[in-house]
Amino acid sequence: MDKKTVLNETHRDMGARMVPFGGWDMPVNYGSQIEEHHAVRRDAGMFDICHMTVVDLRGARVRAFLQHLLANDVGKLKTPGKALYSCMLQADGGVIDDLIVYFLSEDWFRMVVNAATTEKDVAWIQAEAKAYDVAVEPRYDVGMIAVQGPNARARAEALLPADVRADAMALKPFSAAHAGDWFIGRTGYTGEDGFELMLPEADTPALWRALADAGVKPCGLGARDTLRLEAGMNLYGSDMDETLTPLESGLGWTVAWEPAERDFIGRSALEKQKSAGSLATFTGLVLEGKGVLRGHQKIFDGEREVGEITSGGFSPTLERSIAMARLAGDAGDTLTVDIRGKRLPVRRVKMPFARNGKACVEL
Amino acid sequence: MSNDVPSELKYTKSHEWVRVDDDGVVTVGITDHAQELLGDLVFVELPEVGVEFGAGSECAVVESVKAASDVYSPLTGEVIEANEDLADSPEIINQEAYEGGWIFRMRITDPAELAELMDADSYAEYAESEDH
Numbered sequence: 001m002d003k004k005t006v007l008n009e010t011h012r013d014m015g016a017r018m019v020p021f022g023g024w025d026m027p028v029n030y031g032s033q034i035e036e037h038h039a040v041r042r043d044a045g046m047f048d049i050c051h052m053t054v055v056d057l058r059g060a061r062v063r064a065f066l067q068h069l070l071a072n073d074v075g076k077l078k079t080p081g082k083a084l085y086s087c088m089l090q091a092d093g094g095v096i097d098d099l100i101v102y103f104l105s106e107d108w109f110r111m112v113v114n115a116a117t118t119e120k121d122v123a124w125i126q127a128e129a130k131a132y133d134v135a136v137e138p139r140y141d142v143g144m145i146a147v148q149g150p151n152a153r154a155r156a157e158a159l160l161p162a163d164v165r166a167d168a169m170a171l172k173p174f175s176a177a178h179a180g181d182w183f184i185g186r187t188g189y190t191g192e193d194g195f196e197l198m199l200p201e202a203d204t205p206a207l208w209r210a211l212a213d214a215g216v217k218p219c220g221l222g223a224r225d226t227l228r229l230e231a232g233m234n235l236y237g238s239d240m241d242e243t244l245t246p247l248e249s250g251l252g253w254t255v256a257w258e259p260a261e262r263d264f265i266g267r268s269a270l271e272k273q274k275s276a277g278s279l280a281t282f283t284g285l286v287l288e289g290k291g292v293l294r295g296h297q298k299i300f301d302g303e304r305e306v307g308e309i310t311s312g313g314f315s316p317t318l319e320r321s322i323a324m325a326r327l328a329g330d331a332g333d334t335l336t337v338d339i340r341g342k343r344l345p346v347r348r349v350k351m352p353f354a355r356n357g358k359a360c361v362e363l
Numbered sequence: 364m365s366n367d368v369p370s371e372l373k374y375t376k377s378h379e380w381v382r383v384d385d386d387g388v389v390t391v392g393i394t395d396h397a398q399e400l401l402g403d404l405v406f407v408e409l410p411e412v413g414v415e416f417g418a419g420s421e422c423a424v425v426e427s428v429k430a431a432s433d434v435y436s437p438l439t440g441e442v443i444e445a446n447e448d449l450a451d452s453p454e455i456i457n458q459e460a461y462e463g464g465w466i467f468r469m470r471i472t473d474p475a476e477l478a479e480l481m482d483a484d485s486y487a488e489y490a491e492s493e494d495h
Contacts, residue, residue: 033428034403290406292426314405314428
């Protein structure tokens with residue numbers, strides 16, 4: 001039986017269509033995922049992200065621990081509140097999860113990890129933390145709502161507690177503020193501005209309803225997927241997994257090679273992969289005509305199969321189908337995709353496809 | 364979840380509806396139940412006008428954010444008109460499955476086939492039994 005977030009009843013009351021997702025019973029839409037997608041790009045929408053997990057890491061050596069644990073370097077985080085997006089790797093370079101980590105104080109960092117990988121992540125982190133004497137505390141008592149869109153922060157402002165409101169509204173992108181039981185990040189998974197709000201689980205339903213009353217549109221997983229796809233943001237489980245490294249998943253930019261002495265888990269495997277050459281490339285694709293690109297469809301350069309789609313879908317902003325794909329390093333630019341037996345031309349593009357309300361690729 | 368099932372229409376197990384017009388011509392679309400299962404429709408491949416289809420053969424495709432789904436001809440006949448509005452606005456099917464969302468019209472060759480279609484009550488029961 002699927003797990004339910006504290007917002008489950010509220011979603012059903014609001015007419016959500018529910019589906020199983022990573023062991024959770026979640027809303028896929030409240031009527032139209034396309035309308036919900038447009039609401040986020042043009043105005044404000046919100047997502048139940050209570051199924052994701054907040055993990056607090058505390059100890060005198062937590063910074064050093066994270067510099068060993070993560071492929072990106074928390075050494076970059078100097079201002080309290082600053083956040084970093086990183087992969088967490090196995091020794092062979094395979095991705096265990098992608099996550100966001102916040103620097104709060106020299107003895108306290110906070111991570112947010114994916115729902116489906118939570119158990120695996122927490123076990124791994126706890127095992128690795130022993131050598132550094134870092135306490136690892138998953139915070140299942142924290143609820144989370146993502147409010148996203150050009151008007152999201154303004155709509156949420158009045159609903160933030162007085163003791164954190166000013167700090168939250170003054171946040172720069174990719175930073176957090178916290179006071180009392182609330183923690184607010186100016187972060188998101190949509191390519192729009194907004195907040196990810198963390199608060200006591202018990203208070204989450206009232207906040208959701210208040211945000212809806214303030215004009216923020218409830219959005220489900222359908223819109224969440226099309227928004228992140230347009231924004232060129234990877235989805236763990238589709239675009240990468242434990243058998244793939246960041247370098248072949250479009251996430252080379254999240255690996256901090258400097259300082260050279262920083263020996264993070266997976267470093268030597270990545271170095272070997274880099275120097276071996278013939279690395280797969282990760283690219284965006286646009287289908288010009290009718291049809292929808294979907295995961296696992298094969299990509300061809302002439303008659304040669306050169307790769308496959310890792311995530312695909314319909315882009316409401318571009319009004320055509322888009323996808324992320326992993327291709328052989330020597331795949332050319334004149335590509336076709338096999339959709340139900342027909343070969344259709346696809347165009348390689350640099351991601352993101354859309355952000356901040358607008359298309360980023362030439363149509 | 365109860366969907367609209369107009370009583371004057373006939374239905375198939377593959378969730379098409381049929382309206383009998385005059386002179387051996389029928390109008391065909393997909394049901395409200397079907398559009399709800401599919402989610403937002405983004406493309407429709409209309410059947411070609413002038414082409415003949417046998418009852419049960421694939422004659423059109425509706426593609427939603429979730430999946431592509433074949434539309435089967437409920438009856439044997441020749442397509443005489445296809446709803447061009449769906450080319451630009453496939454979402455009409457989501458909004459009005461039985462009115463503006465009609466997909467094609469066909470001149471049927473064997474009226475006896477109509478008796479094999481379900482009536483509204485039977486379809487409503489059938490659709491509900493599919494929902495779990």
